[in-house]
Amino acid sequence: MVGVTKLEVAAMPGDRDVLKYVQLRYDNDELVCTTDEVNEEENFLFDCTPTPPPRSKVLLHSCCAPCSGAMVEEMRYLMDLDITIFFYNPNIHPKKEYEIRKEENIKYAIKHGIPFVDCDYDSEAWFKRMIGFELEPERGIRCSACFDMRMEVTAAYAAEHGFSYFTTTNATSRWKDEHQVNLSGVRAALLYKDKGVPLKFWVYNWRTDAMTRRKYQVSVDEKFYKQEYCGCSYSLRDSNIWRAQQGIPKVKIGGDTAGLGTRYFENVDADEAEESQQVVDAFFKDANDHFGDAKRPQKYKLALQKSSAVFADRQKSADNVDANNW
Template sequence: MHLFRRTLSSIRLPTRFWKSAHPRPTLTLLLSHRSPRHYFSSKACTGCNKAMPTQSSKLSYSEGGQLPSDAPSWAVAASERIREKMAKGLGTTAVPPEGVKRVLLHSCCAPCSGAMVEEMCASKVDEVVVFFYNPNIHPKKEYDIRKEENKRYCEKIGVTFIDCDYDSDNWYERMKGMEFDPERGRRCTECFDMRMERTALYAVENGFDAIATTNATSRWKDEKQVNGSGFRAAARYEGLKYWAYDWQTDEMTLRKYEISANERFYKQEYCGCSYSLRDSNDWRKANGIPKIQIGGESAGLGERYFTDPLVDAAEESQDVVDEFFAQANEIAEAGRDVKERKKRLSVYKDRRKNEAHDGINNGLNNW
């Protein structure tokens, strides 16, 4: 039986509080099926990897050489580095900021959380807590799918999960005037700021030393943009630190998708907000691709669940990501002119999220 404990006021506050230097808390639920200290002693965190058994027949984190004979070169190299690291008994190279013992990790979704939680728990920290605050995700059905999957995964590995308010009204208010900005544009900065400000506030109110975010693991995000929001949020409060690290290495990417395949995580087809959903569907329509499906057992395109670590990781290679975003500003410049926007969206034709030279031509929906 899980213990739910209401920790903050259930009153939703006016938008002005989100713009203020010290926004007030909204409804938060704390999920913890055992005492946090049971899991978050130094010994428990060091053993976090053991709580995530690898079951893939194609790839093993601790035995990185076990790859298919036709595996791409980047995966072979990453796998070899993983094998060497494990052979030397090095659980992680992620070193927390000096003096940090308690970390509040903002999580956008379960697929982005797996490898990052694992690395953090293997580091020299006493406590890692997952904080789910994502009022940008639309519609509510998609939000609930991502949240519940994240919650289930945290329960499985024994990590405390904090479920924060779905504050979508304030999110839309804060995004006014940026409805047609591109991915990685001003709207994304504002969105990261809003979520990290809430994370920082909760961290300070509950005695955490540092904050971090799983948004930093995705190559579809601008690492500098994500980290900038984290540093700004932490700077609001004396003594609070933001844990910046290269969470986008080939090793981390490979491990992230191994966990996602082992857990059969839901494969989302767009970033999360209604504007991302709109633009993604516009591009699909312009290119004769089925529209995005929310939930259910079938995706609009590709697989509904993660199943193959190599295919999933290859879809997020740096070359593919850079190419996909190369023309983003051209689409944004079209603004509210629907016909012009559709015309500009045609630049995404053939800009697939995969690597054709590796023979990978399915998926296309991995965010």
């Protein structure tokens, strides 16, 4: 049986919780983020990543089994690539949801004889890197910072273990900004350029109509668990706000909401319609408009301040989490 390799937190880059491409500052109590300019070399690499030749070693960062299905088929059986799946997603919240997505991904990898790297649940480092971005809308700076973190850890593993290329299943999803995803991958690869490591982030169009259709077909055939939000606590928050406005039931964590049961992919047409471009565009338009509440950012800011103050009084130790038994 194909092995599952465990990657401990101690083996990950020590600076993974540090912002690399943007800086934060406060101006009249408002958070300001520096412009994240794309340079000429990064722009060039978006268009200059040819498909790896057969039998190339490719590290595939995977966010979940549904996004992996069609990509794995294409890479493994049509392109004849030597792939390893790398599961590093410290953004997924809560831990129960994380474990469900990971275990399903492992089962799919084993079924196809693909090596799998199971990374530690690195949520503490993720939340540290996201400080200041709590109120960012989906596809905002927070998502860039999240993709950067995951691609940097993926690139580090690829460089240390002899992979020539790496890429990510995040590029297949309509819910993600393809430019954000690819820029994070390109930048992570460039970190090794001066070190003489010939590592490339593979940019490819995984969103053709045929690939998108196949993604849903594989999900139905495998009866994959149907997650209902990106993964992080902030996307969960915003998804539930939007769903309430649309009259859609609240997101189920691990399919466990009382009486609603677990959802699986069951019908290609229906499943694809739920994530149609029209639905996706409507969500992001509403999110950018603060779901019709212009005061929403300030409300959340005050709520965060209040909650932080409450928990500060209940902490036994600001440094030792294990000492906080409340």
